[in-house]
Amino acid sequence: MSLKDTLLELKQTVLNKISVVEDLDSLNQIRIETLGKKGPITEVLRGMKDLTAQERPQVGAFANEIRDVLQTAVEERKRVIEDKVLTAKLSAETIDVTLPGNQIAKGNAHVIQQIIEQLEDQFMGMGYQIAEGPEVEEDRYNFEMMNLPKDHPARDMQDTFYITDEILMRTQTSPMQARMMEKHDFSKGALKMISPGRVYRRDTDDATHSHQFHQVEGLVIDKNITMADLKGTLLKMAQELFGEKHQIRLRPSYFPFTEPSVEVDVSWDEVTDKTQPEDIKWIEVLGAGMVHPNVLAMAGVDPEIYGGFAFGLGPDRFAMLKYGVDDIRNFYLNDVRFLAQFD
Ligand code: DAH
Numbered sequence: 001m002s003l004k005d006t007l008l009e010l011k012q013t014v015l016n017k018i019s020v021v022e023d024l025d026s027l028n029q030i031r032i033e034t035l036g037k038k039g040p041i042t043e044v045l046r047g048m049k050d051l052t053a054q055e056r057p058q059v060g061a062f063a064n065e066i067r068d069v070l071q072t073a074v075e076e077r078k079r080v081i082e083d084k085v086l087t088a089k090l091s092a093e094t095i096d097v098t099l100p101g102n103q104i105a106k107g108n109a110h111v112i113q114q115i116i117e118q119l120e121d122q123f124m125g126m127g128y129q130i131a132e133g134p135e136v137e138e139d140r141y142n143f144e145m146m147n148l149p150k151d152h153p154a155r156d157m158q159d160t161f162y163i164t165d166e167i168l169m170r171t172q173t174s175p176m177q178a179r180m181m182e183k184h185d186f187s188k189g190a191l192k193m194i195s196p197g198r199v200y201r202r203d204t205d206d207a208t209h210s211h212q213f214h215q216v217e218g219l220v221i222d223k224n225i226t227m228a229d230l231k232g233t234l235l236k237m238a239q240e241l242f243g244e245k246h247q248i249r250l251r252p253s254y255f256p257f258t259e260p261s262v263e264v265d266v267s268w269d270e271v272t273d274k275t276q277p278e279d280i281k282w283i284e285v286l287g288a289g290m291v292h293p294n295v296l297a298m299a300g301v302d303p304e305i306y307g308g309f310a311f312g313l314g315p316d317r318f319a320m321l322k323y324g325v326d327d328i329r330n331f332y333l334n335d336v337r338f339l340a341q342f343d
Contacts, residue, residue, distance in 0.1 A: 003044060003047075003051075003059055004059065004062060006040075006044070007041075007044060007062060007063060007066050008066075010034070010040055010041070010066070011066045011069060011070065014030065014034050014070055014073075015069075015070070015073055017030055018030060018070075018073045018074060018077045019073075019077070021077060021081075022081065022084075023081065024078065024081055024082070027074060027077055027078060027081065030074070031074045034070055035067060035070060035071060035074075041063055041066065041067050041070075044059070044063050045060065045063055048060060108339070108340065108342065108343040110331075110339060110342075111319050111323070111331065111339065111342035112214055112315050112316060112319055112331055114342060115241075115315040115318050115319050115322070116196045116214065116216065116315050118240075118241065119194065119196070119216055119237070119241070119315070120194065120196065122236075122237060122240050122241075123192075123194045123218070123237075126192070126233070126236075127192055128192040128193055128194050128218075128220075129192065129193045129194075130193070130194060130195070130196070131176055131179075131180050131193045131194070131195045132176075132195060132196070132197055133170075133173070133175065133176040133179055133195060133197065134170070135169060135170055135197065135198055135199075135200070136163065136167060136168075136169060136170075137167070137168060137169070137170035137175050138166060138167060138168075138175075139162075139165070139166045139167070139168055140166070141175035141178050141179060142160075142168060142170050142171060142172065142174075142175045143155060144298075145175070145178035145295065145298045145299060146172075146174050146175065146177070146178065146256060146257040146295060147256040147257045147292050147294045147295050147298075148256045148257075152256065154254075154255075154256045158171035158172065158201055159171075159201055159202035159203060160200075160201070160202060161200050161201075161202055169199075169200035170197075170199055170200065171199055171200065171201050172199055172215060172217075172312060173195045173196070173197050173199060173215040173216065173217035173312060174217055174257060174310070174312060176193070176195035176197075176217050176219075177195075177217060177219045177257070177291070177295065177299070177310055178295070178298065178299045180193050180195070180219065181219075181221060181296070181299035181300070181301050182299050182300055184221070186221075186301065186306065189222070190220065190221065190222035191219065191220070191221040191222070191308075192219070192220045192222075193217075193218070193219050194216055194217065194218045194219075195216065195217040195218075195219075196214065196215070196216040196217075196315070197214065197215065198212055198213070198214055199212070199213060199214070199215050200212050201213075205329060206329075207326065207327040207328065207329070208328055209328065210316070210328050210329060210331075210332060212332070213314060213316045213328065214314065214315045214316055215312050215313065215314055215315075216312070216313050216314075216315055217310070217311070217312050218233075218288075218309075218310060218311040218312070218313075219291070219308065219309075219310045220233070220308045220309055220310075221291065221296070221301065221306050221307070221308035222306065222307075222308060223305060223306060223307075224307075225290075225307055225308045225309060227260075227290060227309070229309060230288055230289075230290070230309035230311070231248070231250060233309075234248055234264055234286070234288065234311065235247075235248050238266045238285070241318065241322070242266055242321070242322065243270060245270035245271060245272060246266055246267050246269075246270060246271065247266075247267045247271040247280070248264055248265065248266055248267070249264070249265045249267075249282055250262040250263075250264055250288075251263045251264075251265065253287065253289075255287055255289055256292070257289075257291065257292050257295045257310065258287075258288065258289025258290055258291060258292055258309075258310055259289065259290060259292045259293075260289055260290060261287065261288070261289035262287070262288050262289055263284055263286075263287055263288075264284070264285055264286045264287070264288055264311070265282035265283055265284050265285065266282070266283055266285050266321070267280050267281065267282060267283075268280075268281035268282070268283050268321075269281065283321055285313060285314070285317060285318065285321070286311055286312060286313035286314070287311065287312050287313075288309065288310065288311035288312070289309065289310060289311075290307065290308070290309055290310075291307065291308050291309065291310050293307075316328055316331055319331065323342070
């Protein structure tokens with residue numbers, strides 16, 4: 001093969017190699033191997049002494065030409081690789097402001113808290129104050145001042161967690177009646193309050209019982225309060241919570257702190273002119289009555305002048321009715337899949 005052909009072949013292989021090389025180190029390696037002092041082109045130029053004087057300038061010029069071509073190819077490829085590296089670096093470092101951000105999980109109020117807040121809104125609208133009280137309560141307020149002296153048989157209805165003989169976990173929110181009446185200045189007008197909160201009983205948990213649940217106590221004390229006021233108030237509450245067409249029914253009952261006492265049912269469905277009374281399905285939702293004179297007197301309120309009504313309802317039971325939940329324990333397991341339904 002002539003020297004010229006060798007050079008042409010060399011040019012082609014090296015150009016091919018350059019065109020596919022992807023990193024600067026390998027490119028540099030090619031440059032040194034081809035164009036360096038020990039490379040084939042230098043060798044050709046060195047071998048020129050064996051050529052005739054006629055051949056020498058031609059071959060020399062040709063070798064130089066090829067060296068220049070290869071040098072340019074290396075430089076161009078170098079620029080291409082550097083560009084690629086820079087582009088890759090830039091795109092790796094750019095921030096795409098149109099990408100959606102990380103979702104922050106949004107919580108919602110517990111369904112029972114929602115019911116309580118709804119009741120608070122309603123009663124505040126009717127001029128009631130909201131009074132919260134201690135969950136660790138004195139026997140005196142929880143029972144005695146509610147007309148349940150020690151050894152009263154009705155204490156059995158509320159199995160109690162005692163902390164000492166005189167301190168207990170409140171079994172009902174009714175003690176707030178006594179606490180509020182004691183404090184209230186009746187010369188300034190009526191006492192109207194609701195008291196929501198947690199209560200505790202030594203019950204074995206099942207679908208309808210929980211050792212911890214909620215109550216909302218209601219109390220109105222003034223002159224000339226009658227059972228009609230109680231019924232009107234409870235009807236309004238039931239209709240706001242369950243719907244305008246629902247009705248309530250009062251049944252005689254017994255509570256030590258009220259006389260007379262009633263249990264109050266709400267109609268499961270709407271009641272219209274066409275509904276036959278025997279078709280109404282009644283659900284018991286709360287206890288109520290006219291405050292017992294003993295309860296007034298023990299809290300320092302004169303039963304000859306003042307009287308009123310009280311009621312105690314269970315928001316857990318309201319939530320079960322309103323949303324068709326069949327197991328009270330669902331409210332206390334804190335399973336987000338359950339709770340998130342009530343957003
Ligand atoms: N404290 C009662 C209970 O836990 C509920 C209750 C009934 C409260 C009648 C009242 C009331 O204020 O008048 O069973």
